Every structure is written in structure tokens, then in C-alpha cells.
Amino acid sequence: MKNIWIAGTVALLGVPCVASGQGRSAPSHSAPLKEVASFNLPGPVGKRFDYLTVDEKHGRLLSGHMGAGLLYVIDMKTNTVVHTIHDVPGVEGTVYVPELDKAYTSDSYEQKIGVVDLATDKVVKKLPTEAKPDGSAYAAPFHKVYVSDERGKAEAVIDVKTDTIVKTLFFKSETGMPQYDPITRRVLVNLQDKNLLAVIDPATDTVVARYPVGKCVGNHGMALDVAHHRAFLSCEGNDILTVFDLDKHVPIAYLPMARGPDVVKFDPGLGRIYVACYSGAISIFHEDDPNRFRKLEDFPVQPKVHSLAVDVKTHRVYTPEQQENGEPVARMIVYEAVTTP
Numbered sequence: 001m002k003n004i005w006i007a008g009t010v011a012l013l014g015v016p017c018v019a020s021g022q023g024r025s026a027p028s029h030s031a032p033l034k035e036v037a038s039f040n041l042p043g044p045v046g047k048r049f050d051y052l053t054v055d056e057k058h059g060r061l062l063s064g065h066m067g068a069g070l071l072y073v074i075d076m077k078t079n080t081v082v083h084t085i086h087d088v089p090g091v092e093g094t095v096y097v098p099e100l101d102k103a104y105t106s107d108s109y110e111q112k113i114g115v116v117d118l119a120t121d122k123v124v125k126k127l128p129t130e131a132k133p134d135g136s137a138y139a140a141p142f143h144k145v146y147v148s149d150e151r152g153k154a155e156a157v158i159d160v161k162t163d164t165i166v167k168t169l170f171f172k173s174e175t176g177m178p179q180y181d182p183i184t185r186r187v188l189v190n191l192q193d194k195n196l197l198a199v200i201d202p203a204t205d206t207v208v209a210r211y212p213v214g215k216c217v218g219n220h221g222m223a224l225d226v227a228h229h230r231a232f233l234s235c236e237g238n239d240i241l242t243v244f245d246l247d248k249h250v251p252i253a254y255l256p257m258a259r260g261p262d263v264v265k266f267d268p269g270l271g272r273i274y275v276a277c278y279s280g281a282i283s284i285f286h287e288d289d290p291n292r293f294r295k296l297e298d299f300p301v302q303p304k305v306h307s308l309a310v311d312v313k314t315h316r317v318y319t320p321e322q323q324e325n326g327e328p329v330a331r332m333i334v335y336e337a338v339t340t341p
Contacts, residue, residue, distance in 0.1 A: 030340070032272075032284050032296045033317060037079050037334040041320070043068035046328025049320035050092040051135065051263065052309035055118075057098045061309060061318055063332065064091040064105065071105060071116065076311060076318075079334060083121040088114050095136040095145055097160050104145050104158065106133035113147055113156065115163050125163050130154040135177035135221075139187055142202040146187050148175035155189055157205050167205045171198065176220035177263075181246065183229055188246075190219040190233065197231070197244065214251035216242035221264040223273065228290035232273050234264040241275060241285060243293055252291060257283040258298040262306035270315055270337055272296075278306045282319070301333070 047067025054061055054076075061074040071091055073083040090109030097104070105114040107126070113133055115125040130152025137146050144166075145158040153174055157167040176190030186208070187200040195216055199209040213219050217237030224231055224246075231244040239261055243253040260278030267274070271287040280303040284296040301319065308319040315337040321329055 030338075031299060032338050033282070033299050033335040034338050035333060036316070036336045039079050039081075039332055041065065041072055041330040041332055042081060042084055043070045043072075043330050045330045046322055047330065048304070048322055049307055051094050051307055052318060052320070053094045053096050053103070054309050054311055055096050055098065056311075056313065061311075062094050062096060062103055063309075063318075063320060064088070064094050065320075065330070066091055066108070067322075068330075069107075069109065071103070073118065073121065074332065076314075076316070079332075085116055085121050085123065087123045088116070092132075092134045093136040093147065095138050095147075097138055097140075097145070099140075100160060102160070104136060104147070104160075106136055106147055108132045108134065113158065113165075127156075127158065127163070127165050129156045129165065130168065134175075137178040137180045137187065139180040139185075139202045141182075141185065144202055144205075146178045146180075146189070146200070146202075148178055148189060150174050150176070155200070157202075169200065169205065169207065177222040179222050179224050179231070181224060181229075182226060184246070188222065188224075188231065190222055192218050192220050192236070195219060197233075209249075211244075211249045213242055213244060215254050216240060216251065221262055221275070223264045223266040225266055225268060225287065225290075227268060228287075230287075230290060232264050232266060234261045234275055236261060239277075241273065241283065253293050255285055255293060255295055260306065263308055265308055265310045265317075267310045267312055267315055267337070269312055270339065272337065274308055274310060274317060276301075276306045276308045276319060278304055280305070282308065282317070 050066040063072040069089040071085040093106035103116040113127040130149035132151035134150040147156040155169040173191035173193035176192040178189045189198045216235040219233040221234030229246040233242040258277035258281035273285040275283040281298040317335040
């Protein structure tokens with residue numbers, strides 16, 4: 001495609017860059033990340049983690065320990081767990097609503113959405129939903145949370161003022177990560193079985209468009225570069241990162257990732273895209289400008305690390321580990337972004 005430049009390390013699609021069991025101590029001296037802290041989490045070891053969400057207002061990290069049914073509230077200044085919230089069985093997605101100081105958890109083991117009051121650290125309500133609630137997003141101007149019921153092939157719409165599900169949209173596809181686009185005031189949802197990006201108008205909660213995502217197979221994870229109106233799609237079916245132009249509604253770049261990509265996050269201050277890959281890597285890319293992207297590295301981490309969060313104020317990256325060199329752990333690793341002139 002014209003005007004697209006892809007540089008950096010060249011790798012075959014689907015070929016992992018990290019062998020199983022390789023530790024996080026192996027990155028090169030010029031690696032784009034440097035470990036600066038690690039701390040144990042109070043839940044049982046060896047259990048799967050899922051999404052993390054940053055509460056920028058209070059400097060907190062919300063980390064879902066899916067296999068343990070726990071939600072950790074972590075102080076990012078001190079790297080300490082300040083609260084452990086129970087009764088969130090199979091917690092996957094977590095979205096934070098700052099004006100209400102509440103979180104909404106996708107509790108997949110009981111097919112419900114938990115409403116968590118973070119002033120009291122209690123689950124105050126549960127909303128029954130379709131099968132396997134997963135990723136979620138908040139459309140702040142509309143006071144609505146959108147939760148992808150992945151296996152139910154649906155999108156639940158929650159009015160946060162009443163904590164009720166006001167509508168459920170059904171698709172002929174499993175639903176991946178949603179995001180709210182403040183430029184168009186639309187909600188974007190991955191239709192991962194169909195390789196489509198659906199667009200929802202939150203004013204009416206109707207689907208207004210569907211766009212093909214090109215070579216991307218199994219578009220599950222998604223992050224947005226709001227300033228340049230780009231979406232970054234994590235394609236689980238063929239291990240590529242797809243850059244999607246939200247103005248022209250077409251993919252404009254494809255970049256190879258390590259095997260098993262899942263959660264993708266964007267740091268606008270550094271122009272970096274991070275993708276947590278289950279095979280044992282964080283695939284890291286740089287946005288040189290809105291049409292030019294290059295791969296920096298498949299940064300080695302422990303296998304089964306498939307989620308991460310970025311603090312856009314400090315540029316630190318947080319990722320939970322459920323094992324270290326094959327031994328079960330429950331641990332959060334904190335990385336500093338390393339930049340070179």
C-alpha cells in the first residue's frame with residue numbers, strides 16, 4: 001500500500017520470538033523496556049489474570065485476577081495492593097467510571113457484570129448478561145458502559161446512572177474489545193469471527209456501520225490513537241497488528257507480532273503500541289507518524305502474560321505474571337519505558 005513504511009525487526013508471521021520458559025531477564029541492553037519493580041499479589045498463585053485498567057484520577061491500577069475471582073486495587077506510586085475486592089468470579093474486563101468512582105467487572109464465571117463501589121470496595125450490584133462477558137468501554141458523554149459478551153455474540157449497554165442494562169445488541173459473531181471514539185462519538189466493537197469492525201451510535205444504541213479489517217484474522221484486542229484517529233487491532237488468528245484508519249475506514253498497515261497476541265495498549269506520549277502475547281513476549285511498535293509504523297522488539301516476558309496496562313503519565317507498563325520459569329506465581333511486574341535519541 002502506498003505511503004506506508006514498515007521497518008524494524010523482520011519476523012515470519014506466527015513464529016514466536018521467545019521460547020517457552022525463557023525469563024524476563026534476557027532482553028538486550030537496548031531493549032525498549034526496563035524492569036524497575038515487581039511485587040507479589042495476595043491471591044492464589046498460578047491462576048490466570050486478565051484486563052488491567054488505570055484510574056488516572058487517583059493513580060490506581062485495577063487488576064483482574066480472573067482465575068482467583070479477585071480484583072486488586074493497586075497504588076501505582078508505591079506499588080502496593082491497597083484493597084482486594086472479592087465476589088467477582090472469573091473477572092475479565094474492568095472499566096472505570098471516574099465521576100462515580102465505580103468499576104464495572106465482566107464476571108465470566110457467573111455471566112454477570114459486577115458494579116463495584118470503589119469508595120467502599122464492595123460489589124453493590126450484579127447485572128445478568130449473555131455468555132462470557134469480556135472487554136468493556138465507557139462512553140462518558142452518554143453515561144454508558146459497553147460490555148462485549150464474547151460467547152453470547154452480543155454487546156450489553158449499561159446506564160451507569162441507574163446501573164441497569166438498557167439494551168443488548170446481538171451480532172452473528174463473537175464480540176471482541178470495544179472502544180469509545182470521542183472524535184466521532186461512536187463505540188467501536190470488534191466482530192472477531194467476521195473480521196469486521198462494527199460502529200454503534202450511543203445516542204440510539206444502533207449499529208450504523210460495519211467495516212472489513214483486511215488481512216486481520218480474529219480481531220480481538222483494540223486500542224485507539226485518538227489524536228490521529230487510528231485503531232490498533234490485535235489479530236489473534238494470524239498474529240499481526242493491524243492499523244486501521246478511522247477516517248477512511250480501511251486498514252493501512254500490518255505488522256508481525258509474537259504468537260498469541262491479546263491485549264493492546266497505546267502510549268500517545270511516546271507513540272508506542274504494546275501488545276501482550278501469550279507465547280512470552282510484549283510486541284512493541286512505534287508510530288513515527290499517522291501513516292508510518294515500525295516494530296521495535298518482541299520484548300521477552302514470561303509465557304501466559306497476555307494482558308498489560310500503560311500509565312500515560314509516567315509511561316510505565318504494568319503486566320501480571322501467573323508463572324515464572326514454569327513455577328506458579330501471582331506477581332505484578334513494572335517496566336520503565338526506555339527511549340533513545
